[in-house]
Amino acid sequence: MATLQDYRNERLRKLAALRELGVDPYPAHAERTHTCAEVVEKFDELIGQTVSVAGRIVSIRSFGKLAFIKLRDASGDVQLYLQKDDVAGLDASRGVLGMKQLKLLDTGDFVQATGEMVVTKTGEKSVGVHELRLLTKSLRPMPEKLDNKEERFRRRYVDMNVNPEVRQRFIRRSKFWQATRDYLNQHGFTEVNVPVLEHTTGGADANPFVTHMDALDDQQFYLRISHELPLKRLIGAGFEKVYDLGPRFRNENYSDEHLPEHIAMEWYAAYWDWRQGMRFMENMYKDVLQKTFGTLHFRLGEFEVDMSGKWDVWDYAEVIAQHYGIDVYHTTIDEVAAKLKEHSLEVEKTDSIPRGIDKLWKNIRKSVAGPVWLVNTPKFISPLSKANPDNPQSVERFQPIIAGSELGNGFSELNDPIDQLNRFVEQQRMRDAGDDEAMMLDIDYVEMLEYGMPPACGWGWSERVFWIFEGVTAREGVPFPQLRHEIDEVTKAIYSEAELQ
Incomplete structure (x- = not known):
């Protein structure tokens, strides 16, 4: 043979x-x-x-x-x-x-x-x-079939030739981001690319990748985990509607919905609050999904999702109380840990009340078809968001729940420099105590707020939105997923003169 x-x-x-x-x-x-x-x-x-x-x-x-x-x-x-x-x-x-x-x-x-x-x-x-x-002149024959997932991921250029529907997926992915840009541009937003390398990274709970810059005496830098803080600096600089679309990096495990490197978009609008942001995003979801998939009706795994109507709105504390009998504003780590164990959820040494309650919420979320807006998140879970005047223990945050996933995140942005500093300090204490995903204290950002930033609403979504509506896992949803570096024996034999390792 x-x-x-x-x-x-x-x-x-x-x-x-x-x-x-x-x-x-x-x-x-x-x-x-x-x-x-x-x-x-x-x-x-x-x-x-x-x-x-x-x-x-x-x-x-x-x-x-x-x-x-x-x-x-x-x-x-x-x-x-x-x-x-x-x-x-x-x-x-x-x-x-x-x-x-x-x-x-x-x-x-x-x-x-x-x-x-x-x-x-x-x-x-x-x-x-x-x-x-x-x-x-090609030197290798194209296989007639390619079903092995590992081989497909390692040689996507073969996969897309043998399985042309995979190439069509990435055409839709391109349409998704083009429709995102078009919608924002049509509504007066300006795209401004912000740095990927940061002295202090923030805007999300995530463990960053670390690198060094030779040109600055080998100083330590981080690959951004979010676009948030630089874009809000631009709001402080006088931009009123601004966004960035590009890669971000979170040094975390792979899952069906998460990749350490992925594409995301965040926008910020001065003089908007969360209610305006919710209305804007309901319309944006409809516009982008219609242009990408040609429909607003989806079968996503076990869920039937209709994106054409008005969304339900759920209060965070009320949902937790209904499911677990916990008052999120007056609870202890022992009570939270007990509920985690009761529902067969993992309890880790580094868990705090915020982390534990977030796990409890995610246990609820996995069965929600949506679309639903989750609102009034506790302040201790959202350190960058503005407090709700009707309940200062909660914040003006809105998260879309669709097909068991959180497919975006929006806030009325915190612009009180003293409040922000206090929340940063608390996050830094959590980080110093061993929580690698807690936010760093960004004093330059606090200084920007002291010069003054107008009221603003911010929103971010990642390509997970596309993956979910496309009905694929994260690795299937990107053209070249990262894999452990390997060179097979056939390749080593073919290129023996290169002494491949």
């Missing part, structure tokens, strides 16, 4: 034969007038006209004086129809191959075909080839 090395060696032989003929197997220049889909869809307009298409060979059938090639580009497939008397002969200087050189082509090669649109005897709309140019 032929091995990968055998197939590769045969293609290397063909590559050498092409070079001997004077053909450049990897030219820089290509020309095409139409995509594969266009020549089929516009066949009635193009019949009899000369077109040029380019793409990857999917299959070749040769019968001496007659050959058929299935060609594929990003738009779709088209058949190339080659008759010996109609196809130009070898012109090595231009990379043109004649019928005799078809034996040097393989599936996976890229070619350019020029000819007239015709219909074959079997009724297939085809390009009747006059000239065939080699654009790229």
